[in-house]
Amino acid sequence: MSGEAKKEITEEQKQQLREYRESIDNIDASLVFMLAERFKITKAVGFYKREHDLPPADPSREKLQVERLRDLAKSANLDPEFSEKFLNFIIREVIQHHERIRERGEL
Amino acid sequence: MSGEAKKEITEEQKQQLREYRESIDNIDASLVFMLAERFKITKAVGFYKREHDLPPADPSREKLQVERLRDLAKSANLDPEFSEKFLNFIIREVIQHHERIRERGEL
Numbered sequence: 001m002s003g004e005a006k007k008e009i010t011e012e013q014k015q016q017l018r019e020y021r022e023s024i025d026n027i028d029a030s031l032v033f034m035l036a037e038r039f040k041i042t043k044a045v046g047f048y049k050r051e052h053d054l055p056p057a058d059p060s061r062e063k064l065q066v067e068r069l070r071d072l073a074k075s076a077n078l079d080p081e082f083s084e085k086f087l088n089f090i091i092r093e094v095i096q097h098h099e100r101i102r103e104r105g106e107l
Numbered sequence: 108m109s110g111e112a113k114k115e116i117t118e119e120q121k122q123q124l125r126e127y128r129e130s131i132d133n134i135d136a137s138l139v140f141m142l143a144e145r146f147k148i149t150k151a152v153g154f155y156k157r158e159h160d161l162p163p164a165d166p167s168r169e170k171l172q173v174e175r176l177r178d179l180a181k182s183a184n185l186d187p188e189f190s191e192k193f194l195n196f197i198i199r200e201v202i203q204h205h206e207r208i209r210e211r212g213e214l
Contacts, residue, residue: 013159020152021168027145028172029179031138032190036183038134045127052120061128065135072136076143082200083139089196093189 035090042094046101056098062091142197149201153208163205169198 009017049056066084073083100107156163173191180190207214 009161013161016155017152017161020148020155023148024145025172025175027141027148028176028194030141031145031193032176032179032185033183034134034137034141035190035193036180036185038131038138039185041127041130041134045124048120048123048127054116054120054124065132068132069135069139072139073143076140078139078143078146083142086138086142086196087135089193 038090039094039097043097043101043107046094046098049098050101050105056102057095145197146201146204150204150208150214153201153205156205157208157212163209164202 046056048054066087069083069087070080073080097107153163155161173194176190176194177187180187204214
């Protein structure tokens with residue numbers, strides 16, 4: 001941590017970074033497939049609610065989801081604020097899907 | 108899909124929604140724990156780069172990550188645009204962690 005120009009990266013350091021990146025890539029693949037499965041379900045919910053003329057959103061359900069995820073995040077040593085931001089990020093996408101389903105009956 | 112007032116939700120519909128929600132909750136728990144593991148690794152990367160005075164970001168790596176996740180998303184029938192937004196959302200958080208590690212040597 002000096003003010004000098006950055007040193008050239010060594011082979012050993014390259015190898016260490018490569019190993020970290022392999023783990024990150026594996027986790028990212030898992031996240032993408034879990035997200036795909038989650039949206040499959042929320043799309044089914046959207047179609048079900050449309051078919052049965054049920055209200056699109058349920059604020060009490062969302063409040064419970066946030067609280068539950070914050071608790072899970074704490075137990076995993078993940079910032080609870082981040083878990084809440086993450087859930088809101090996902091829910092914004094779900095709402096867009098549901099709006100398209102309601103308006104057009106398709107995605 | 109009529110203009111009438113919303114009907115009362117039936118017990119059967121409640122049960123169906125409950126089942127969908129259980130699956131969503133299971134997936135959300137998996138996502139939180141995968142994210143916790145991902146941040147564990149990126150924090151280790153942050154400390155490693157600080158210790159060895161390596162540059163914090165690597166744009167060529169990020170470009171590869173985006174391309175790979177878009178391909179995985181397509182194969183999982185997930186919107187590739189969403190997978191890119193998702194990765195950027197995660198990377199923004201990682202950058203904040205790395206800045207804190209660089210500035211304070213801790214999180």
